[in-house]
Amino acid sequence: MSAVYDLIRYAQLRHRAFTEVVDRLDDGKFHFSAKDNLCADGFQARAGSAVLDGYRPPFDATPIQKMKEVGGQLVGKTTMDEFGFGTFSTNSAHGVPLNPFDLERSCGGSSGGAGAAACLIPGHIALGVSTGGSISGPASFCGVVGLTPTYGRVSRHGLIDYGNSLDKVGLLARSASLIAKHFRTIAGPDPKDPTSCAQPALPEKGKMPRSLAVPKEALQNLDPAVRSSFHDALARFKDIGVEVREVSMPSLRFALPAYYILATSEASTNLARYCGMRFGRREEELNQHFNDFFTGVRSESFGDEAKRRILLGTFCRMVGFRSRYYLKSLAVRQLLIEDYRTIFRDHDAVVTPTMPFVAPRFEDISRMKPLEMYGADVLTVPPNLTGMPHVSLPCAYVQGLPVGMQLVADHWKELDLLEAALAWEKAFEYRFPEVSP
Amino acid sequence: MKIGLEMHFQLPTRSKLFCSCPTTSAEPNHNICPVCLGYPGSRPSLNRKALEAGLSIARFLDCTIEERVWFSRKTYFYPDLPKNFQITQYESPLGTNGHFDLNGRRIGIWRVHLEEDPGRIKRVGRSGEEIAFVDYNRSGIPLVEIVTAPDLTSPEEARAFIDQLVIELRSLCGLEAQDEQTVRVDANISVGEERVEVKNVQGLRNLEKALKFEAIRQTKLLAAGKKVIRETRRFDEERKVTSSAREKETEEDYGYIGEPDLGEFRIGDMARNLDLKETPLARARRLVSSFGIGEATAKQLVLTSVTLTDLFEELCGHVPPEKAVSWTTGPISGNWAVLQDRARWSDIIQIVKDDAEGQITDNEAKRRILSLAGVQQEAAAEGGDDLAKLISDYVDAHPEVLADYRKNPKAANTVIGHVMKESKGRYSSKEVVEEVKKEMEKRV
Numbered sequence: 001m002s003a004v005y006d007l008i009r010y011a012q013l014r015h016r017a018f019t020e021v022v023d024r025l026d027d028g029k030f031h032f033s034a035k036d037n038l039c040a041d042g043f044q045a046r047a048g049s050a051v052l053d054g055y056r057p058p059f060d061a062t063p064i065q066k067m068k069e070v071g072g073q074l075v076g077k078t079t080m081d082e083f084g085f086g087t088f089s090t091n092s093a094h095g096v097p098l099n100p101f102d103l104e105r106s107c108g109g110s111s112g113g114a115g116a117a118a119c120l121i122p123g124h125i126a127l128g129v130s131t132g133g134s135i136s137g138p139a140s141f142c143g144v145v146g147l148t149p150t151y152g153r154v155s156r157h158g159l160i161d162y163g164n165s166l167d168k169v170g171l172l173a174r175s176a177s178l179i180a181k182h183f184r185t186i187a188g189p190d191p192k193d194p195t196s197c198a199q200p201a202l203p204e205k206g207k208m209p210r211s212l213a214v215p216k217e218a219l220q221n222l223d224p225a226v227r228s229s230f231h232d233a234l235a236r237f238k239d240i241g242v243e244v245r246e247v248s249m250p251s252l253r254f255a256l257p258a259y260y261i262l263a264t265s266e267a268s269t270n271l272a273r274y275c276g277m278r279f280g281r282r283e284e285e286l287n288q289h290f291n292d293f294f295t296g297v298r299s300e301s302f303g304d305e306a307k308r309r310i311l312l313g314t315f316c317r318m319v320g321f322r323s324r325y326y327l328k329s330l331a332v333r334q335l336l337i338e339d340y341r342t343i344f345r346d347h348d349a350v351v352t353p354t355m356p357f358v359a360p361r362f363e364d365i366s367r368m369k370p371l372e373m374y375g376a377d378v379l380t381v382p383p384n385l386t387g388m389p390h391v392s393l394p395c396a397y398v399q400g401l402p403v404g405m406q407l408v409a410d411h412w413k414e415l416d417l418l419e420a421a422l423a424w425e426k427a428f429e430y431r432f433p434e435v436s437p
Numbered sequence: 438m439k440i441g442l443e444m445h446f447q448l449p450t451r452s453k454l455f456c457s458c459p460t461t462s463a464e465p466n467h468n469i470c471p472v473c474l475g476y477p478g479s480r481p482s483l484n485r486k487a488l489e490a491g492l493s494i495a496r497f498l499d500c501t502i503e504e505r506v507w508f509s510r511k512t513y514f515y516p517d518l519p520k521n522f523q524i525t526q527y528e529s530p531l532g533t534n535g536h537f538d539l540n541g542r543r544i545g546i547w548r549v550h551l552e553e554d555p556g557r558i559k560r561v562g563r564s565g566e567e568i569a570f571v572d573y574n575r576s577g578i579p580l581v582e583i584v585t586a587p588d589l590t591s592p593e594e595a596r597a598f599i600d601q602l603v604i605e606l607r608s609l610c611g612l613e614a615q616d617e618q619t620v621r622v623d624a625n626i627s628v629g630e631e632r633v634e635v636k637n638v639q640g641l642r643n644l645e646k647a648l649k650f651e652a653i654r655q656t657k658l659l660a661a662g663k664k665v666i667r668e669t670r671r672f673d674e675e676r677k678v679t680s681s682a683r684e685k686e687t688e689e690d691y692g693y694i695g696e697p698d699l700g701e702f703r704i705g706d707m708a709r710n711l712d713l714k715e716t717p718l719a720r721a722r723r724l725v726s727s728f729g730i731g732e733a734t735a736k737q738l739v740l741t742s743v744t745l746t747d748l749f750e751e752l753c754g755h756v757p758p759e760k761a762v763s764w765t766t767g768p769i770s771g772n773w774a775v776l777q778d779r780a781r782w783s784d785i786i787q788i789v790k791d792d793a794e795g796q797i798t799d800n801e802a803k804r805r806i807l808s809l810a811g812v813q814q815e816a817a818a819e820g821g822d823d824l825a826k827l828i829s830d831y832v833d834a835h836p837e838v839l840a841d842y843r844k845n846p847k848a849a850n851t852v853i854g855h856v857m858k859e860s861k862g863r864y865s866s867k868e869v870v871e872e873v874k875k876e877m878e879k880r881v
Contacts, residue, residue, distance in 0.1 A: 038478075039477070039478040045477065045478070047477070052477070055477070057471075057476065057477070057478060058471065058476075059471065059478075061478060156480065156698075157478070157479075157480060158478040159478055160477040160478050161477070161478075163697075164480075164697035164698050165695075165697035191482065192480065192482070193480055193482075193698075194480075194481075194482045194483070194698070194699060194700060195697070195698060195700055198700075265694050266694065266697060268512075268692075269510045269512050269520075269522050269692070269694060272512055272514065272520060272521035272522055273475045273477070273519065273520045273521050273522075275514065275521060277516060278474055278475070278476075278519060279476060279477070290514070290515070290516045291514065294514055314692060317512070317692030317693070317694055318690055318692055319690050322692070322693070322694075326694060330695075
């Protein structure tokens, strides 16, 4: 077996990065993986949920199909929080991925397996999906580069939905150059996803951002080590000729509640179809009222966090609450887009730390309340809510653990972010854990 | 009495509303795909033809049409609904605030919107041991829902409303011929203050029966000093009664949210640029007002044939309308199979014109028309005598008809039918009817 295959097995067995892997690697192809909520022929697609146990989709998701067309081999499906519901990949029915830098810590979520695979396997490209920060988060905790494209840039055909107005397929890998290459592959309009058909064409080359804005509201409640390493990173940006300015963006504080309302509202309708009738897990006892049948399957198969989000989302959609929560959140999203646009008149990108802390220990996570967990998304949610492209880059190491920073650009300007990432990589050397399979 | 209707018609598209599955009939669960089965990862894309048909209807009903529309998810759990939500239009219908003129009365149209049909459940086996089968061929079939104001005043009027609406929509966008049977209606009916909703009635005949039953039931309750309870009721087609569906009194909470996978559609230009055909009943109204012909005649014309009406209108450019009526509903319609060929129309117009100007006799004109249609000349030349002979021969050969006629004058229809058939359109129906009546009366 090849060294790469050994690394894939190592990532699967030791770090639980994969739910399934292929038996062998094909000659002459490059290896890539897909988060388990992306459908692929030949694999189960379970999206981290027991309700989809046994589901084998009859088609490839468009991004997977495009990667295959340019010579890629899908080598495995990566572990994730159930339907993407989580920040630490601990809400998974098919194994919790373990951090490449420290097995007792989280990979982040919900594309935790993708983060671990991207870190552990050199040259590997991992397809991830972000709804509220599920690419940036794992990229930050696993010390890799994570690109979340503009909403509508990459087809969602074949993506198992969390929040359709928020979901974005993106990439995680050890370097920005690897991501730049494959981003072109998966981007572009697809008639099977009408929301991908409104995008402008990708330019030949991005424009290196010359001016970065740092919203002061984003620097509250940070772990002190993260704060100081972020300031070091800003200094390094200045060294390479990039202007850095502090700005104010008071609307940022509305992003988190608006996001959780919209995401759970949409999720609660998306998850309605999982009732044990047409795909995935089946209930044995057919001789019962459909309501009891559906309730039985759903009660048994969904995890706690999925149930929590179904309840939250259903509540927000109900008559009387709908305008107070759901419709108001739609307005907040517009407000935030306008505020970002105002900043982009004078600056090329907004930069913040990616996560307020480094990868936490599982024992600390187990003591966190749901609201504290949601709060960890405070920096990744704003660009996700507004559908703006963002990239997370390793920017420091604190006690051997990576710290991530996140750059956000205006809609459709992914290539500008990648220019910044490439420039950053020349000024800052990434570290990866020693792996001996 | 106030009646408001929510009607669902299938739009005549070749593929489904959000996927490319065919809409034709097939073995159960053959016209299905990941989209209309709601498989994870599949997503809808809107059928443009369905949007056009829906917009035609909204414009025809004179609705206000917004520049942008979007779709919504209506969430409820049911085995025939693959996603357990239906994609429909809630805040943003295709059209609002329109109207339809029913025999001179204006019936308000509240809204017109598109939605997908669920699958179909079939129950087999003895009661108590039934097995339910679900056929998803119907899942995703495009429907247009049309909601009226409670402006209808009787079950008969409700039926006439749908009847006439279907005539118009069939011509407008090609609704299927069986729509009188397949239309699905939810009807709100109130005799007094409180309204009752009768849900899911299929077909015109059932609708009229359900409404009649409900009108009588409510009237009796009120007469007995009891109250009508606001509720949803179902119509039992077998027993022809409505019964309480035992649902909540308030509207169900469907938790509507926007359908993010479809986005917004700018429909303003599309709606404005649609070329709406003139519908039959609207045309009949125009014929009445432009040419002063009778309403019944105008309706008869437009419902017989669009092209016959075209010829009628052309004739009106040359001869007085009453002449055009008698020729088009008479000898011309009798031989329409041949005469509908537009190449013959200039000759027809010339003949009718010559007749109207008195240059030839009526009989000569008729002979020429029939000759144009290729009908045997000698038979036609015999004129009135031949008609009388046809009738008397038939009545001689069928004495029982005369006996029937004594009991019921409608028995004459047998003779009329026979003579119309035998004479192959040489005589107008009016002539035949008069002649047969004369003969029968003579013999009685």
